[in-house]
Amino acid sequence: MIVIGLLAGIVTGGVAYFIPWLPDQASTQAEEIDGVYWFVAIICAVVFSLVAGVSIYAGWKFRAPADDMDDGSPIHGHTGLEIWWTAVPTVLVVAMSVWSAVALARAETLPDDPDEYTTIEVTAAQFAWSFTYPELERTDGELVLRVNEPVELILTANDVIHAFWVPEFRMKQDAVPGIETRTVITPTKEGSYDVICTELCGPGHPVMRAGVRVLSDADYEAWVAEGEQGAGEGGEGEADGESVFAEAGCGSCHTLADAGSEAEIGPDLDSVVPGQEEQQILTSIVDPNAEISEGYQPNVMPGDYEDRLSEAELDALVAYLVEVAGARR
Amino acid sequence: MSATLHAPAPRRTGIRRWTAGGWLRALWTTPLAFLLATGLVAGARAALGYEPLLAQQPYITTLMVMVPIGFLAGIGAFDYWARYVSGRPTIPDDHASHGAHSWKDYFKVNTDHKVIGTQYVVTTVVFFIVAGLLAMFMRAELAEPGMQYVDPQAYNGLFSVHASLMIFLFIIPAFAGLGNYVIPLMIGAPDMAFPRLNALSFWLLPIAGLMMLSSYFIGAFGAGWTNYAPLAVQQPDGNLMFQMGVQWAGASSIMTALNFLVTIITMRAPGMTFWRMPLLVWANFATSTLVVIATPFVAGSQFFILFDRVLHTNFFDPGGGGYVIAYQHIFWFYSHPAVYIMMLPGFGIVSEVISVFARKPIFGYRLMALSLMAILILGFSVWAHHMFVSGMADWLRVPMMVTTMVIAVPTGIKVFSWLATLWEGRIHFKTPMLFALGFVSMFVIGGLSGVYLGSVPIDIHVSDTYFVVAHIHYVLFGGSLFTIYAGFYYWFPKMTGRMYNETLGKIHFWLTFVGFNATFFPMHWIGTRGMPRRVADYDPMFGNWNMAISIASFALGASTLVFLYNMIVSWRRGEPAPSNPWRALTLEWQVSSPPPIFNFDEIPQVVGSPYEYGVRGARHAILNGKPVQEGREAAPMEETVP
Numbered sequence: 001m002i003v004i005g006l007l008a009g010i011v012t013g014g015v016a017y018f019i020p021w022l023p024d025q026a027s028t029q030a031e032e033i034d035g036v037y038w039f040v041a042i043i044c045a046v047v048f049s050l051v052a053g054v055s056i057y058a059g060w061k062f063r064a065p066a067d068d069m070d071d072g073s074p075i076h077g078h079t080g081l082e083i084w085w086t087a088v089p090t091v092l093v094v095a096m097s098v099w100s101a102v103a104l105a106r107a108e109t110l111p112d113d114p115d116e117y118t119t120i121e122v123t124a125a126q127f128a129w130s131f132t133y134p135e136l137e138r139t140d141g142e143l144v145l146r147v148n149e150p151v152e153l154i155l156t157a158n159d160v161i162h163a164f165w166v167p168e169f170r171m172k173q174d175a176v177p178g179i180e181t182r183t184v185i186t187p188t189k190e191g192s193y194d195v196i197c198t199e200l201c202g203p204g205h206p207v208m209r210a211g212v213r214v215l216s217d218a219d220y221e222a223w224v225a226e227g228e229q230g231a232g233e234g235g236e237g238e239a240d241g242e243s244v245f246a247e248a249g250c251g252s253c254h255t256l257a258d259a260g261s262e263a264e265i266g267p268d269l270d271s272v273v274p275g276q277e278e279q280q281i282l283t284s285i286v287d288p289n290a291e292i293s294e295g296y297q298p299n300v301m302p303g304d305y306e307d308r309l310s311e312a313e314l315d316a317l318v319a320y321l322v323e324v325a326g327a328r329r
Numbered sequence: 330m331s332a333t334l335h336a337p338a339p340r341r342t343g344i345r346r347w348t349a350g351g352w353l354r355a356l357w358t359t360p361l362a363f364l365l366a367t368g369l370v371a372g373a374r375a376a377l378g379y380e381p382l383l384a385q386q387p388y389i390t391t392l393m394v395m396v397p398i399g400f401l402a403g404i405g406a407f408d409y410w411a412r413y414v415s416g417r418p419t420i421p422d423d424h425a426s427h428g429a430h431s432w433k434d435y436f437k438v439n440t441d442h443k444v445i446g447t448q449y450v451v452t453t454v455v456f457f458i459v460a461g462l463l464a465m466f467m468r469a470e471l472a473e474p475g476m477q478y479v480d481p482q483a484y485n486g487l488f489s490v491h492a493s494l495m496i497f498l499f500i501i502p503a504f505a506g507l508g509n510y511v512i513p514l515m516i517g518a519p520d521m522a523f524p525r526l527n528a529l530s531f532w533l534l535p536i537a538g539l540m541m542l543s544s545y546f547i548g549a550f551g552a553g554w555t556n557y558a559p560l561a562v563q564q565p566d567g568n569l570m571f572q573m574g575v576q577w578a579g580a581s582s583i584m585t586a587l588n589f590l591v592t593i594i595t596m597r598a599p600g601m602t603f604w605r606m607p608l609l610v611w612a613n614f615a616t617s618t619l620v621v622i623a624t625p626f627v628a629g630s631q632f633f634i635l636f637d638r639v640l641h642t643n644f645f646d647p648g649g650g651g652y653v654i655a656y657q658h659i660f661w662f663y664s665h666p667a668v669y670i671m672m673l674p675g676f677g678i679v680s681e682v683i684s685v686f687a688r689k690p691i692f693g694y695r696l697m698a699l700s701l702m703a704i705l706i707l708g709f710s711v712w713a714h715h716m717f718v719s720g721m722a723d724w725l726r727v728p729m730m731v732t733t734m735v736i737a738v739p740t741g742i743k744v745f746s747w748l749a750t751l752w753e754g755r756i757h758f759k760t761p762m763l764f765a766l767g768f769v770s771m772f773v774i775g776g777l778s779g780v781y782l783g784s785v786p787i788d789i790h791v792s793d794t795y796f797v798v799a800h801i802h803y804v805l806f807g808g809s810l811f812t813i814y815a816g817f818y819y820w821f822p823k824m825t826g827r828m829y830n831e832t833l834g835k836i837h838f839w840l841t842f843v844g845f846n847a848t849f850f851p852m853h854w855i856g857t858r859g860m861p862r863r864v865a866d867y868d869p870m871f872g873n874w875n876m877a878i879s880i881a882s883f884a885l886g887a888s889t890l891v892f893l894y895n896m897i898v899s900w901r902r903g904e905p906a907p908s909n910p911w912r913a914l915t916l917e918w919q920v921s922s923p924p925p926i927f928n929f930d931e932i933p934q935v936v937g938s939p940y941e942y943g944v945r946g947a948r949h950a951i952l953n954g955k956p957v958q959e960g961r962e963a964a965p966m967e968e969t970v971p
């Protein structure tokens with residue numbers, strides 16, 4: 001029986017070790033969570049090996065011939081054993097709970113000094129994400145973070161519940177209409193990742209994604225500067241098509257070279273928009289279901305831009321598209 | 330089938346055939362209710378000056394309430410009570426509606442718990458097949474990344490209806506059906522406490538099931554079986570069919586649960602103390618308590634959504650001051666206990682099966698019963714573990730994590746006790762035993778992945794991913810369904826009077842066991858790696874795994890055909906079953922297969938524990954003057970009925 005138990009243990013151990021169970025670790029939260037994950041995994045592997053070992057051994061050792069008419073030993077219980085298998089799991093459960101609670105608290109802690117972290121507002125809507133950087137007065141369809149700087153994300157949703165998840169960061173949080181929710185991330189590894197919506201939010205749920213970039217200090221400063229320049233060009237008060245495009249999250253679904261977006265959920269605007277009438281483009285935006293582009297699904301593109309954007313903003317957006325679409329840089 | 334104590338009701342002729350309770354009357358009362366509902370909605374809206382007269386939402390809702398009532402009145406589910414309420418003399422019960430004399434009686438309102446049990450089991454198996462086919466469509470779509478056969482909204486409809494049927498129309502009522510058949514027999518009672526209520530609770534089921542299925546005609550509900558607000562409010566009108574379907578199915582389970590509770594508390598045979606009850610009876614007692622307390626919450630949650638949709642209330646609309654997360658609290662306050670509603674009866678079945686086929690007393694009987702009660706109580710204190718990332722009050726997370734993990738302790742006690750029951754037994758690997766042992770190992774995996782999900786930090790990562798899909802299938806398929814299969818095979822001889830084919834049973838087990846693991850185990854991995862659940866399309870990096878999973882799932886689906894073939898052919902042509910083929914001690918095996926119409930010719934006298942295998946001279950009960958002891962000696966091969 002010990003042999004079977006050991007074998008089962010080795011197999012589960014091997015499976016645990018050689019298969020990359022978890023995605024890349026790209027945040028301090030991921031380190032905390034993975035610690036608990038492996039602690040629980042080891043306990044579970046031991047318990048499972050024990051159960052599997054005992055049942056296989058018992059099944060083999062105590063199997064009765066088909067015509068056997070005898071009964072087994074009339075054992076009704078064993079107080080000692082029963083106390084053990086109540087006490088040991090209780091201890092394990094307490095240990096797992098304590099570790100989990102500590103890891104949770106550490107994962108969600110922000111520095112006391114507000115200068116040491118940034119806050120980003122995340123807004124989810126069917127089926128796109130938008131990220132507002134209050135300190136930079138900037139809104140974008142992409143989440144850009146500075147490596148090793150903790151961020152506090154304040155989330156909300158416009159229509160139904162969505163959930164923000166970046167597997168490499170391990171952190172997940174629902175964005176709920178009507179309230180603000182919160183999560184904390186300290187990215188530790190430069191690179192590009194995906195925000196994945198994990199709460200069923202309608203037909204566009206599988207494609208509701210946005211990009212995340214974790215940048216080095218220098219790259220981050222460059223990105224900030226680029227944004228300030230863009231804002232300067234537009235001038236105050238006047239609606240600027242480029243920033244409307246960014247703020248409305250169009251870039252999370254459409255490719256448009258001028259805006260630097262490469263998403264493929266909706267048609268490539270660089271190839272479809274050139275040659276279209278302004279009116280036609282406007283209709284595509286305010287009433288996306290009026291005509292469905294070939295090869296795409298209805299109800300994926302949000303249908304509420306008419307309410308969300310002012311008339312001036314819509315006009316600016318259309319003008320911007322007419323101007324830049326197709327102009328490959 | 331069984332012995333006839335009462336002649337079948339005399340055939341009615343002429344107009345009486347159309348006015349007496351039955352399908353002919355339902356043929357006109359159902360359309361009548363339809364017309365009444367139409368008139369009611371149109372009339373009320375005309376009076377208020379609303380346009381259009383038959384606005385879809387109020388109209389559908391009214392139909393979903395009135396048409397089933399018309400149908401139930403037609404087939405005669407209310408006849409006795411209607412006479413009683415209206416002050417007319419009730420028809421003295423001649424037991425004409427009791428027991429089945431031909432197959433046709435299974436399609437009528439019948440008050441015999443054995444007929445009702447069979448009706449339940451067959452109906453639920455039908456819904457099981459339908460829901461399983463929906464899963465096959467899903468796996469076909471998911472086999473490759475990108476969209477192939479359905480569009481995303483249709484896909485959302487597939488998994489929503491799949492889960493709703495499996496939960497509300499298969500697992501929960503399948504247990505109620507098995508319990509209906511065997512509980513009165515096990516406690517030595519002639520029937521359930523309220524036979525007419527029992528009949529009514531069965532007939533609500535096909536109504537609920539057809540309602541959920543027919544939602545496809547007006548746009549299937551695609552917000553999942555969890556139907557979270559506010560997405561539910563946006564859904565096509567098929568969503569109303571889910572909400573009303575849950576009401577009818579919920580009413581059915583509440584009625585049955587009350588019936589079980591009263592039956593178990595008041596109708597035990599003399600000498601059948603609580604500490605002498607078989608564990609299945611204990612399990613049903615605990616489950617029924619859960620159902621009675623928790624089910625009104627899911628009914629409420631669906632009514633609130635219905636009101637938000639139809640009456641424009643603002644329970645969950647933040648625009649009108651509603652609180653979105655409130656829905657989840659109410660919903661999970663039922664739906665977590667529902668996990669135990671779908672699990673505890675299985676624990677009961679497995680305890681019976683393991684003890685009988687290991688030829689040993691169940692290990693630690695009292696602790697087994699007490700751990701059921703512990704799970705029942707703890708089960709109400711953990712609902713928010715489904716909401717760790719929902720944005721609910723932060724402080725609730727750690728306490729609910731602790732209670733969740735603590736449930737592992739009584740559950741562990743049960744698993745270890747089953748294993749200890751095997752120790753030094755004489756194990757016979759008949760099909761029910763294979764499923765019971767398969768259940769123990771699969772359920773341990775489901776339970777352990779539950780511990781993962783119970784830990785808040787781990788849950789933050791894996792919640793709403795395929796890891797959760799794997800977890801619930803290990804619990805509800807490897808757990809509940811395996812025990813249901815064990816129960817079907819175990820009591821098949823008792824219910825049908827025939828033996829099933831053992832070889833086919835074993836083939837079915839191994840195909841299911843292998844297919845199940847090949848389908849669901851990899852889902853843990855793709856979930857942890859980053860594949861969210863409830864998606865019609867996914868990252869191509871998961872393409873190969875999904876293809877493999879889909880192929881395995883088709884094999885798993887095919888294994889069901891072996892089961893169906895075995896059940897149908899054996900029911901018609903299997904070898905006649907002796908009264909006690911398993912040499913079991915519990916009372917249902919001491920009467921003929923199938924049992925006589927009122928179960929026991931003479932009320933049994935219970936004198937000891939039901940599990941005294943191998944104990945010299947111990948007895949469970951005295952029946953017809955003969956002691957029921959040591960399965961072997963007491964197993965009479967002759968039928969007890971003339």
Ligand SMILES: [Cu+2]
Binds near residue numbers: 668
């Ligand atoms: Cu739960």
